[in-house]
Amino acid sequence: MSYLNSQDIHQFRNRVLALNGEDVSRCIQCGKCSAGCPISPEMDLQPNQVIRFIQINDPATVLKCSTMWICASCQTCSVRCPEEIDIAKIMDSLRKLALEAKVPVGEEKVVKFDEIFLDSIRKRGRVHELELVMKYNLALLQPFKDAHLGPVMFARGKLGILGHKIKEVRKIKEIFKNSRRIKQSES
Amino acid sequence: MTESSHDENIELMTYAEVVDVKGFVGNFDVTIRKKPRYVDMTKCTGCGLCIEKCPTKVPSEWNLDMGLRKSIYKPFGQAVPNVPVIDTEHCLFFTKGRCKICQKLCPAGAVDYEQKEELVTKKFGAIIVATGFTQFDPSAYGEYGAGKFKDVITGLHLERMLDTSGPTGGHVVRPSDQTEPKNIVFIQCVGSRDESKGRPYCSRICCMYTAKQAILLKDHYPETQSYIFYIDIRAAGKNYEEFVKRAQRDYGAIYIRGRVSKIYEKGNKLIVRGVDTLAGRQVELEADLVVLATAVVPQPDAIDLAKILNIPYDQYGFYTEAHPKLQPVESVTKGIFLTGSCQFPKDIPDSVATTGAASVRACEILSKDELVLDPKVAFVNPDICSGCLNCVEVCPFNAIEPIVINGKTIAQVIPTLCHGCGNCASTCRTSAANVQGFTDDQIYAQVASVFEILKKENFLELSE
Numbered sequence: 001m002s003y004l005n006s007q008d009i010h011q012f013r014n015r016v017l018a019l020n021g022e023d024v025s026r027c028i029q030c031g032k033c034s035a036g037c038p039i040s041p042e043m044d045l046q047p048n049q050v051i052r053f054i055q056i057n058d059p060a061t062v063l064k065c066s067t068m069w070i071c072a073s074c075q076t077c078s079v080r081c082p083e084e085i086d087i088a089k090i091m092d093s094l095r096k097l098a099l100e101a102k103v104p105v106g107e108e109k110v111v112k113f114d115e116i117f118l119d120s121i122r123k124r125g126r127v128h129e130l131e132l133v134m135k136y137n138l139a140l141l142q143p144f145k146d147a148h149l150g151p152v153m154f155a156r157g158k159l160g161i162l163g164h165k166i167k168e169v170r171k172i173k174e175i176f177k178n179s180r181r182i183k184q185s186e187s
Numbered sequence: 188m189t190e191s192s193h194d195e196n197i198e199l200m201t202y203a204e205v206v207d208v209k210g211f212v213g214n215f216d217v218t219i220r221k222k223p224r225y226v227d228m229t230k231c232t233g234c235g236l237c238i239e240k241c242p243t244k245v246p247s248e249w250n251l252d253m254g255l256r257k258s259i260y261k262p263f264g265q266a267v268p269n270v271p272v273i274d275t276e277h278c279l280f281f282t283k284g285r286c287k288i289c290q291k292l293c294p295a296g297a298v299d300y301e302q303k304e305e306l307v308t309k310k311f312g313a314i315i316v317a318t319g320f321t322q323f324d325p326s327a328y329g330e331y332g333a334g335k336f337k338d339v340i341t342g343l344h345l346e347r348m349l350d351t352s353g354p355t356g357g358h359v360v361r362p363s364d365q366t367e368p369k370n371i372v373f374i375q376c377v378g379s380r381d382e383s384k385g386r387p388y389c390s391r392i393c394c395m396y397t398a399k400q401a402i403l404l405k406d407h408y409p410e411t412q413s414y415i416f417y418i419d420i421r422a423a424g425k426n427y428e429e430f431v432k433r434a435q436r437d438y439g440a441i442y443i444r445g446r447v448s449k450i451y452e453k454g455n456k457l458i459v460r461g462v463d464t465l466a467g468r469q470v471e472l473e474a475d476l477v478v479l480a481t482a483v484v485p486q487p488d489a490i491d492l493a494k495i496l497n498i499p500y501d502q503y504g505f506y507t508e509a510h511p512k513l514q515p516v517e518s519v520t521k522g523i524f525l526t527g528s529c530q531f532p533k534d535i536p537d538s539v540a541t542t543g544a545a546s547v548r549a550c551e552i553l554s555k556d557e558l559v560l561d562p563k564v565a566f567v568n569p570d571i572c573s574g575c576l577n578c579v580e581v582c583p584f585n586a587i588e589p590i591v592i593n594g595k596t597i598a599q600v601i602p603t604l605c606h607g608c609g610n611c612a613s614t615c616r617t618s619a620a621n622v623q624g625f626t627d628d629q630i631y632a633q634v635a636s637v638f639e640i641l642k643k644e645n646f647l648e649l650s651e
Contacts, residue, residue, distance in 0.1 A: 025436045
């Protein structure tokens with residue numbers, strides 16, 4: 001049983017609207033986003049349900065679900081939506097809101113992966129696969145999960161020990177700095 | 188309405204009802220009971236002084252008992268003709284024999300307590316039935332508490348409140364404490380699309396008027412929030428879908444797909460328990476006002492009128508058209524046409540369209556000197572008719588009447604009423620009644636010739 005928040009039923013809708021300009025009240029709940037989503041079977045809430053919970057002002061349910069973390073941002077939903085709602089964009093905003101709200105994240109692994117991936121980029125301008133795999137598996141407390149693949153990939157030159165580094169790492173660092181500054185000015 | 192009252196080719200007979208219809212297309216004899224209104228229509232100027240000074244006050248039917256009217260009254264401001272009527276059940280003169288204020292004050296001397304009921308019979312060429320509908324009594328849903336909880340009202344109540352000349356002067360208030368509501372819950376399909384209430388049909392108008400009311404409420408009271416529980420939104424009409432979308436997007440109406448199961452009181456609020464099937468969970472809402480979109484149902488006396496007019500009706504009491512696609516405004520009985528919601532629930536554009544169609548169909552009959560009829564109708568051979576009149580009993584169209592020829596009573600078919608169904612022919616014990624083109628002799632001849640052919644082609648032997 002849940003009471004709809006009758007104080008301001010549009011609060012969450014307006015927050016998403018302010019964040020990315022997408023108005024979920026346009027959604028007619030046809031379900032085409034969920035119908036076309038290639039990874040919807042893995043999600044605990046279907047994309048259209050996520051939109052529905054924004055419509056009826058239930059941020060608690062939305063921000064703890066796994067949907068936006070599993071979302072691959074392939075944008076099939078956005079392209080096919082009859083109301084031209086950019087659902088992938090909404091998913092992006094929801095990731096941001098979930099991190100800000102510091103709620104238990106629906107898919108911890110994805111967040112960890114993203115952090116390690118970006119860390120690697122920040123340092124070298126390119127991803128260092130070996131480092132990524134090892135750090136990620138260590139973070140998940142299963143350090144030898146992919147160990148059997150290592151020698152094969154190594155032999156084929158798919159894994160470098162030191163990793164590559166681009167010429168102007170400074171510029172990459174500038175991008176990270178700028179994006180942090182934008183984020184801070186927003187909040 | 189006012190325009191029709193001024194037209195010289197239109198005679199309005201208000202406060203009157205049809206009591207009997209005889210005859211057939213182009214030749215109807217209609218008996219009309221003119222009820223006494225106790226005000227002389229030829230003298231009354233419509234000044235309204237009598238209404239102003241009348242000392243009695245009774246609940247107004249027009250405002251669904253939410254306001255008061257006088258005993259001498261007009262149902263509503265723009266009523267045509269602009270002549271009041273006296274309600275004898277409440278008038279002090281008719282109940283207690285005193286008062287007479289209206290008669291004393293009337294500057295035209297139009298009030299006449301001696302008026303009597305009048306029966307007039309007139310000839311008409313065609314009849315258009317436009318008796319409309321009434322709304323379903325929501326007290327059939329005990330779980331919604333209509334009638335029990337004051338703040339559970341119907342869409343029509345809200346409509347009266349939104350009217351600037353209505354009982355609240357255009358202000359929407361909770362009937363219980365006259366305060367403005369903040370959260371308003373609309374419930375669709377109350378009585379419609381419900382087999383358990385014997386009404387599986389869609390009432391067709393509720394989706395749109397609810398969207399309109401949600402828009403008006405937000406427009407008049409920006410603080411309000413509307414919640415609409417629905418099964419499906421049926422916005423099939425020009426610009427209808429866009430209108431509903433406007434209610435959702437621009438006026439913030441929250442549409443919740445699912446039925447409400449129960450309404451109960453908690454303090455001065457109503458708790459509405461329903462389901463959001465799109466979210467897949469139960470929801471509860473605190474509402475200040477609940478508006479039920481009650482079903483469109485036929486007038487309570489629709490079947491009585493159908494019997495007077497001799498037109499068929501369906502299991503709900505809506506009048507049946509001759510053909511659902513090709514003759515949508517014609518009744519099966521020739522010369523009688525249907526329009527508006529007496530046929531099935533219709534919105535305003537549909538009612539206007541069918542009224543235009545029915546009028547033209549009626550004019551078509553009136554503009555001709557002779558009518559072309561289907562030749563396949565019944566006839567009675569007067570030489571062998573025994574006069575048992577069994578055929579009169581079985582005829583569904585009242586197309587057979589007894590006549591007296593040379594002192595002997597026999598049956599006679601009125602060809603304009605007959606549809607050639609053959610009931611009389613199969614009932615007639617002397618084979619006097621037959622359908623043209625399908626007499627017993629003709630059918631026997633057809634059967635005989637079929638057997639001839641079969642014999643010739645050796646089919647009979649083969650089948651054995």
